Amino acid sequence: MAAPKTAVSDAKQERVRRRRRQVLQAATRLMQVSGFHSMSMQAVADEAKMSVGLIYQYFGNKEDVLRAVIVDILEDFRDEVPAALDAAGADPVKRLSNGFRVFCQVVDAKRAATVLTYRESKTLTPEGLEQIKHLELETTEPIRQAVRDGVEAGVFADVDAELVVHNLLMCAHGWALKHWHLSEYLTLEQYIERELAMLLASIRPAG
Amino acid sequence: MAAPKTAVSDAKQERVRRRRRQVLQAATRLMQVSGFHSMSMQAVADEAKMSVGLIYQYFGNKEDVLRAVIVDILEDFRDEVPAALDAAGADPVKRLSNGFRVFCQVVDAKRAATVLTYRESKTLTPEGLEQIKHLELETTEPIRQAVRDGVEAGVFADVDAELVVHNLLMCAHGWALKHWHLSEYLTLEQYIERELAMLLASIRPAG
Amino acid sequence: MAAPKTAVSDAKQERVRRRRRQVLQAATRLMQVSGFHSMSMQAVADEAKMSVGLIYQYFGNKEDVLRAVIVDILEDFRDEVPAALDAAGADPVKRLSNGFRVFCQVVDAKRAATVLTYRESKTLTPEGLEQIKHLELETTEPIRQAVRDGVEAGVFADVDAELVVHNLLMCAHGWALKHWHLSEYLTLEQYIERELAMLLASIRPAG
Amino acid sequence: MAAPKTAVSDAKQERVRRRRRQVLQAATRLMQVSGFHSMSMQAVADEAKMSVGLIYQYFGNKEDVLRAVIVDILEDFRDEVPAALDAAGADPVKRLSNGFRVFCQVVDAKRAATVLTYRESKTLTPEGLEQIKHLELETTEPIRQAVRDGVEAGVFADVDAELVVHNLLMCAHGWALKHWHLSEYLTLEQYIERELAMLLASIRPAG
DNA sequence: AATGAATGAGACTTCATTCAT
DNA sequence: CATGAATGAAGTCTCATTCAT
Known part of the structure; x- marks a missing residue:
């Protein structure tokens, strides 16, 4: 029971890491151009090719x-x-x-x-x-x-x-x-x- | 007739200078605390003890x-x-x-x-x-x-x-x-x- | 006493008429271009070559x-x-x-x-x-x-x-x-x- | 896979149509009463029973x-x-x-x-x-x-x-x-x- | 897990009107 | 009589965040 749980956990952690990276790269690109305040969450979502809602699953x-x-x-x-x-x-x-x-x-x-x-x-x-x-x-x-x-x-x-x-x-x-x-x-x-x-x-x- | 005109003009220029200074000092204080984007024009007006509208008479x-x-x-x-x-x-x-x-x-x-x-x-x-x-x-x-x-x-x-x-x-x-x-x-x-x-x-x- | 009073009154009425006409012509010009709501009182004053305050002496x-x-x-x-x-x-x-x-x-x-x-x-x-x-x-x-x-x-x-x-x-x-x-x-x-x-x-x- | 996609798309288009109609009917009602300039977007939103922000999702x-x-x-x-x-x-x-x-x-x-x-x-x-x-x-x-x-x-x-x-x-x-x-x-x-x-x-x- | 429609507070800015000079 | 500086309410629009699907 421990093994599959861990496997699942690993897969999950891997997805979390991937998603966070997607967001961070997108946000970094956008902020470098126009700064934090001019960057909308919608723009981050677009740049990261995901939905706004999903960003909020990985960042508070x-x-x-x-x-x-x-x-x-x-x-x-x-x-x-x-x-x-x-x-x-x-x-x-x-x-x-x-x-x-x-x-x-x-x-x-x-x-x-x-x-x-x-x-x-x-x-x-x-x-x-x-x-x-x-x-x-x-x-x-x-x-x-x-x-x-x-x-x-x-x-x-x-x-x-x-x-x-x-x-x-x-x-x-x-x-x-x-x-x-x-x-x-x-x-x-x-x-x-x-x-x-x-x-x-x-x-x-x-x- | 030139004299009073100049006097008026001087008084006006002096007021302009004073008002601009008021605004700049207020804005500087606020921006130092929380940055440009977190500073609202209303906050500047309050800090400078004038109305929002007046700021726009001195700054675009x-x-x-x-x-x-x-x-x-x-x-x-x-x-x-x-x-x-x-x-x-x-x-x-x-x-x-x-x-x-x-x-x-x-x-x-x-x-x-x-x-x-x-x-x-x-x-x-x-x-x-x-x-x-x-x-x-x-x-x-x-x-x-x-x-x-x-x-x-x-x-x-x-x-x-x-x-x-x-x-x-x-x-x-x-x-x-x-x-x-x-x-x-x-x-x-x-x-x-x-x-x-x-x-x-x-x-x-x-x- | 009545005569000079009337003379003054006439001069006054004449000025009133002139001022009102100035304003109306200016306002008409501006409204024809861009409508009532887009016309600011300041713009009327500028166009009529008088101050905003003065307009309010002739119009409510x-x-x-x-x-x-x-x-x-x-x-x-x-x-x-x-x-x-x-x-x-x-x-x-x-x-x-x-x-x-x-x-x-x-x-x-x-x-x-x-x-x-x-x-x-x-x-x-x-x-x-x-x-x-x-x-x-x-x-x-x-x-x-x-x-x-x-x-x-x-x-x-x-x-x-x-x-x-x-x-x-x-x-x-x-x-x-x-x-x-x-x-x-x-x-x-x-x-x-x-x-x-x-x-x-x-x-x-x-x- | 094409079917559900189209279904979703249809539902979306239908919602877009409905929303736009809501806004247009509300705005028409309000403008007929008091004209374009006297109509605030907040009033349109209230009349259309939606939020201001949403109007801007359907109209520029x-x-x-x-x-x-x-x-x-x-x-x-x-x-x-x-x-x-x-x-x-x-x-x-x-x-x-x-x-x-x-x-x-x-x-x-x-x-x-x-x-x-x-x-x-x-x-x-x-x-x-x-x-x-x-x-x-x-x-x-x-x-x-x-x-x-x-x-x-x-x-x-x-x-x-x-x-x-x-x-x-x-x-x-x-x-x-x-x-x-x-x-x-x-x-x-x-x-x-x-x-x-x-x-x-x-x-x-x-x- | 993922979407994106929906919310609504809050930002900037304009401008009719007043009033001290 | 005349000025225009000053006020502040109100308007348009954006955007972080939520939530039903």
């Missing part, structure tokens, strides 16, 4: 969809950035460089989504806000650790790791937030190279 | 209010930041330092407003967007020039002035955008000092 | 303006049509013909105004309605009398004068009401000639 | 409702008048007489609606206006043909069919437009008889 309300969209985006960051660090070996400089490089690349791939998180975060409930703050910290934690390691090892000056990571984050996000300006004279690769040079210069041990 | 529509609010904020920046540089003498390092310091101080004084510009800019029409992009460039132009001067004088490395200013801007804005995190362990002064140290380190001429 | 409210506009139009008809008959001599056929001809010409000259009376009459209060009904009867009364005279004299068949005048009225108004169609293939003169021929044929004594 | 906007109301009225005319001619045999006099008689009867049955079309047509967009002009021509076309036939057969004088139909139309509409006056001394039947007599007299062959 419209704000719940927003929260899920933003969390979804930030989870992508959290999954991809640390993973890149694992592949970067032990050298703090390399880990930091790789972290920044990957971060910028992910931001570039999800530029509209990145801007979206800045645009709509304040619309969330306090709980939602807490969740996304936690996710951001999780995402950057491995880089933070790399900076601490580098400081300890003496390859970096005695800088505030928290602040270095903050700068690195703003710098990566900056590529999306100020893309209208930056893209006029820089490619992503140029941006990464030059910013990285300045970033490393800013924390190299005093000569 | 709701989006026009938003544009004016954002422009108002950015004009404050444009007026205060360059003014601080004028008082900083000729030394590029001093000018850059002062620019950054003042920028951060103004951001801190208008933290909610700064966040607001990031949150609602995309809601604007293309014309509004152009206007605010222009204002941002105007605001930072004197700093950009200071960097160029420093590079030319050899007190800075041969860095991309555009990019340095971009970093400086993101850094100042970052104080508002990530205040929930930064304020847990830093005061504004500490933030300015440490960021300034890294900023200068990042562009000091190679040993 | 917006509907009062409408009533006056329609009455004004109908008074024109009442003044011009009977006057033409006075000049037509005693022959009933001539009087009828002239009456119709003039009626059509006045309608043509005030086509938009004629349509306006059909469009907006129902908007009036019952009193206003009574007034315009009375004016319409007054306008056509001389023609009605001409028909009665003609019947009595045996130059017309024993027709219902009331109905003949009704037909004549609808026919004249018809030039304005169906101008979109009639003007495609008839000039006003052709319309008058042909309609007059049929009108007279319809009431000539049985051969 | 308020003007769309007006257009549909007028078209609905004119389609009734177009359906009933020509049908009566089909039953009137081949004799042009009989066809013309029947056409006029039926026209007047339909006008009488829809007196308020007839007045409504004169009152509110100008409120329509150019497209709506074109549509109703076309409907009016369609409605009268069979009568126009009967007149042409009569002229050709020599039972009518060589009159302008277009103009005869125009007169007939104005005459039928006149029963509604001037009902306040006509009904004081005539029944519908009397009106039809007398007008018909004059109409035929006006086009009988000379001598």
